[in-house]
Each structure stands twice: as C-alpha cells, then as structure tokens.
Amino acid sequence: MRHGWLRELLGWLGAAAIAVIVTGQVASTDRVDLLLRDGDSLVVPMFVRSILEGQGWDWAMSTVLFLPESAMFALLRLALPLGIDALLLVNAIINVIALYGAVRLVAGRRAPGRAPVTWSLAAIAAFGVIAVSETGAARESAEIASLLLTTTYYSATVIAVIASIGIARRVCDRSGPRRGMLVALGIVAAVTTLSNPLYLVWATVPLGAILGFAALRANDRARMLALLWWIAGGTAVGLLGRIPFTAWIENSGLGYAKPQLWPESAAYYGELVFDRLSTPLGWVGAVVVTGLVVLAVHRTVRASTRGERLVAASAWVLPLLVVIGAIALGTNAARYLEPVVFAPLLALVADPKSLSRLSPAVARATAAIVAVLLLVGAGLSVPRVVSAATAPDADLACVVDWIDDSDQSGAGQFWTVRLPKLHLEDPSQLVQVDHQLNGYSWLVNRRDFDTTAVSFLIVDDQTLSWELSLGAMQVDVIECGRYAIYDLDPEEVPLGFPHS
Known part of the structure; x- marks a missing residue:
C-alpha cells in the first residue's frame, strides 16, 4: 500500500x-x-x-x-x-x-x-x-x-x-x-x-x-x-x-x-x-x-x-x-x-x-x-501512428485545391462529400445533397442550405447514380484520382428542398 x-x-x-x-x-x-x-x-x-x-x-x-x-x-x-x-x-x-x-x-x-x-x-x-x-x-x-x-x-x-x-x-x-x-x-x-x-x-x-x-x-x-x-x-x-x-x-x-x-x-x-x-x-x-x-x-x-x-x-x-x-x-x-x-x-x-x-x-x-x-x-508503434497521421492523399488534395481556388459552390452525396468538405478552407462551398440534388440534412450544418444553386458536382465510387436532367449543359470533368469533379461553370443547377 x-x-x-x-x-x-x-x-x-x-x-x-x-x-x-x-x-x-x-x-x-x-x-x-x-x-x-x-x-x-x-x-x-x-x-x-x-x-x-x-x-x-x-x-x-x-x-x-x-x-x-x-x-x-x-x-x-x-x-x-x-x-x-x-x-x-x-x-x-x-x-x-x-x-x-x-x-x-x-x-x-x-x-x-x-x-x-x-x-x-x-x-x-x-x-x-x-x-x-x-x-x-x-x-x-x-x-x-x-x-x-x-x-x-x-x-x-x-x-x-x-x-x-x-x-x-x-x-x-x-x-x-x-x-x-x-x-x-x-x-x-x-x-x-x-x-x-x-x-x-x-x-x-x-x-x-x-x-x-x-x-x-x-x-x-x-x-x-x-x-x-x-x-x-x-x-x-x-x-x-x-x-x-x-x-x-x-x-x-x-x-x-x-x-x-x-x-x-x-x-x-x-x-x-x-x-x-x-x-x-x-x-x-x-x-x-x-x-x-x-x-x-x-x-x-x-x-x-x-x-x-x-x-x-x-x-x-x-x-x-x-x-x-x-x-x-x-x-x-x-x-x-x-x-x-x-x-x-x-x-x-x-x-x-x-x-x-x-x-x-x-x-x-x-x-x-x-x-x-x-x-x-509503443516505441515501434509511434512511427506507425505518425505515418498514418501524415500520409499524403493526393486525390483529396487535388479536390480541395481545385475547390479552394474556384470560389464556387458545389455539391456531393453524403459518403463522397464529407471528407473534402472537412478539409476545405470554407466548408460551406460543398453542400451535402441526395442523388436528386435535394439538400440532405443529416450530420451537417443546416446553414449550408442557404446556398440555393451549385456549379459543380463531386463524385467517387460511393456516389449513387444521379437522377438529374442537365440537358445540353456543357460539363467539364476534372479527374482527381478516386474523385471526379463535374464542372458546370458558368451554369448553375438549383438545389431542391432539404430533407433528413
């Protein structure tokens, strides 16, 4: 004792x-x-x-x-x-x-x-x-x-x-x-x-x-x-x-x-x-x-x-x-x-x-x-923790840099959008939506839905097929590894009413 x-x-x-x-x-x-x-x-x-x-x-x-x-x-x-x-x-x-x-x-x-x-x-x-x-x-x-x-x-x-x-x-x-x-x-x-x-x-x-x-x-x-x-x-x-x-x-x-x-x-x-x-x-x-x-x-x-x-x-x-x-x-x-x-x-x-x-x-x-x-x-594990914490993610960096430089608002689905959104200088540039471009109000700041239209979409292999009618709109695709950015600029697509 x-x-x-x-x-x-x-x-x-x-x-x-x-x-x-x-x-x-x-x-x-x-x-x-x-x-x-x-x-x-x-x-x-x-x-x-x-x-x-x-x-x-x-x-x-x-x-x-x-x-x-x-x-x-x-x-x-x-x-x-x-x-x-x-x-x-x-x-x-x-x-x-x-x-x-x-x-x-x-x-x-x-x-x-x-x-x-x-x-x-x-x-x-x-x-x-x-x-x-x-x-x-x-x-x-x-x-x-x-x-x-x-x-x-x-x-x-x-x-x-x-x-x-x-x-x-x-x-x-x-x-x-x-x-x-x-x-x-x-x-x-x-x-x-x-x-x-x-x-x-x-x-x-x-x-x-x-x-x-x-x-x-x-x-x-x-x-x-x-x-x-x-x-x-x-x-x-x-x-x-x-x-x-x-x-x-x-x-x-x-x-x-x-x-x-x-x-x-x-x-x-x-x-x-x-x-x-x-x-x-x-x-x-x-x-x-x-x-x-x-x-x-x-x-x-x-x-x-x-x-x-x-x-x-x-x-x-x-x-x-x-x-x-x-x-x-x-x-x-x-x-x-x-x-x-x-x-x-x-x-x-x-x-x-x-x-x-x-x-x-x-x-x-x-x-x-x-x-x-x-x-x-523990001594052998510290480098492994540091390596995981500092591992470069070129695909994420590509998306984040493009959006930070674009001064535009875009959208993406839940499983796709959250990681880039967290790392942006201004997270409100990415709005969380469903596959029909309605705001998806789930584990997110509702102030994001003050944005009523977006000019690009972000997708990856977790993105569900979009149900959108873009008509004859010109779409430029920016490839970022596991991500792709569909740039609609200078056009904008309106967002639907948010739901949970």
Whole structure:
C-alpha cells in the first residue's frame, strides 16, 4: 500500500502504451479508412470546427448528439497544433486510456491480496487483442471493438457504461456512506443519456435487471434498490434534457425499432458473425470473447461478495440482453452490439486477486519483462501512428485545391462529400445533397442550405447514380484520382428542398 500511487501511475503508463500499440496497428490496416475518412466518423471534427470557427450552431444531428466526444475533440484541437488526421489518432489513443480508467474503476480498491491494476491492464490487453484482429474497412461488420478508436461510434457511451458498473461496484463494496457515489452514478446516467439514449439499452435496462434480481435478497435490498433508482432516475433526467435539443435531432430513434423485422435482423447479425469467423483473425477475437464470457459465468456462480457478483454478472448479462434486444427490435447496425466485446472484459476484474503462487522475485521479473515489451511495442508503434497521421492523399488534395481556388459552390452525396468538405478552407462551398440534388440534412450544418444553386458536382465510387436532367449543359470533368469533379461553370443547377 505504501507504493500504491506508483502502481497506479505505472498502470496508467501501461494503458497508454497499449493504447499506442493498438492505435498504431489498427491505423496501419485498411481499418484506417474508418478512423480517418469515413463519412460517419467525421461528424465530430466537422461539428467542432463549425463551432470553434463561428460557422453556426444550427446542426442536424442523428439520435446521438456526441456531446462528450465533441468536448474532448475541441480540447484537443485547442491544445495541440496538429492536423485533423493527427487529432483523430490522438483521440483514439485517449479513448483506449479512458477505457482503462473505467475498467480500473470497476476493479475496485487496492487491498492486501488484491491486484486491481494488474488485472485492469490485463483487461485492456484483451481488448487490444480483439481490436488488432480487426483489419477491414467496412463499417458494417462484426469488427466492433475497434469502433472505440473513433470519435463517432459511441466511444463515450461505452466508457460511461463501464464506469457505471464501476460506481455500482464501489457502492456494493463500501460499508460507509454512499450518497456521493450514488449521485455520481445518476450524473453519469443523465449526461450519457442526454448525448446518446442508447445508454438506456446498454446500461439502464440490463443493469436494472441485475440489480432488481439482486434486490430479492433481503440483506441486499436497500443497496440494490438505491442503485436502481439512481441509474433509472439519471436516465430519465437525461431523456428529459434532450427536449431543448429537439431542433438538432433529426431522428428520435423510434424509427429504428421495427420488431416485425426480427427474423431479418437475426439473419443479418448471423451473417456478420459468419463473415467474422471466416478468417483466422476473426477466430482469435471470437475465442477471446467466448473465453471471457465463460469466465464471467463461472465467477458469477462462485462470487463471494455482492460487488464481485454484480461485475461478473454484468460481463455476460449485458451482451446477452443487448443481442436479444437488438434482434427483437429488428435493428440492423453492428455498432449496437458493442457491449458484446466490451462487457466481457469485466470478467477479468470481477475478483482481481493477487497471483499468490508467484514468488515476489518471479512477480517482479514478470512485471519488468511486460514493461519492457510494452515500452518497445509503443516505441515501434509511434512511427506507425505518425505515418498514418501524415500520409499524403493526393486525390483529396487535388479536390480541395481545385475547390479552394474556384470560389464556387458545389455539391456531393453524403459518403463522397464529407471528407473534402472537412478539409476545405470554407466548408460551406460543398453542400451535402441526395442523388436528386435535394439538400440532405443529416450530420451537417443546416446553414449550408442557404446556398440555393451549385456549379459543380463531386463524385467517387460511393456516389449513387444521379437522377438529374442537365440537358445540353456543357460539363467539364476534372479527374482527381478516386474523385471526379463535374464542372458546370458558368451554369448553375438549383438545389431542391432539404430533407433528413
């Protein structure tokens, strides 16, 4: 205990090394497109740039408001003189470190015979193994651990869910006053639900089921019901807090629920799992997750304290209920199943006992070897992160330079237009439209639709066939690698009414 602060510091440094290694590996595969160039992945940097540069607050968001993610990216942009790609990769590293912090909270307090720092690092290492086994560029796949590295795909919600379990565990283990921790749980639930109501499905419902079941035991009833009321109350406050943001929210989320399509949903997720298991790396990730789930069930049965039982049960109940719920609601988005890969990590910290069979000398030698491996791995990964952050994109530069020099307004479809739009000197020069040239009001600044006509179109292989009648209009094509610019100058084509 005398050197507890040093253990904690080394734990954070170890987590940072793992974060650099994971980010460097993922960024060196095709998955880098999802981190740096995907249309969805760019909403947070686009939103933050709009706010910091005074381009207006009239944004069209999805169900998710990305409030914690935007706050973090804004701090990074204000603090670091880096380009967009570098900031996104730094943010990815911070997300993994934050995951360690949440897992460390779950692991509980230090005490004789316990090694919460060691087992928290083991959990992050397990996450790293799963994440680096994901190498594809597809956003819709069962490769969902690496989504934590993005600023868009619910990283803050994942961390908040795990932190909620950690707070609940601390309440269960504590014998003294618990008011402060209960309030903290309510605040986490409220803020996270305000930003992303998916917290209701990932945390409030499954944790509510676990706490409600635990409350059947008379000696646990008061404590478990208090946790239940605070997490439910915080969630309710968060949902009510979304009312002032109604003008920003283009989809309340209710439209995603289509229970009548549950067979199609089951088939869809089954196909994603089948595709994942068609590669050796997919099997690596699946074996790790399956092993953790089995361990979680075992520790639930053998738990000796209420805190251990709560954490162990969460590690397998959350994935189970989330999968059942996703299918029952007829959803078809892999990102909704993220608890399947994150919750099982908690099996490693449910009962973080010291490895008593190791002699002190062997334990110190093992720790030293692990530290050297992490240090070397992080050192070798830094150049990979830097390379991904500074990799030239001649095609993007060609488009951006042409538009910056043109002093014209143009348009493009969602998956095509967002990357060039983010990198323009004036993002409003590119308007996001559908294939019929109607404004597409989705994850974008609505002030862009003040532009009523455009004089060029930008296309790539993600662009749907246009349904336009250009008549005898002269069109000059500027080739920019994977992009093409259809220059209609000096003619202009009117834009249709915006829709979401």
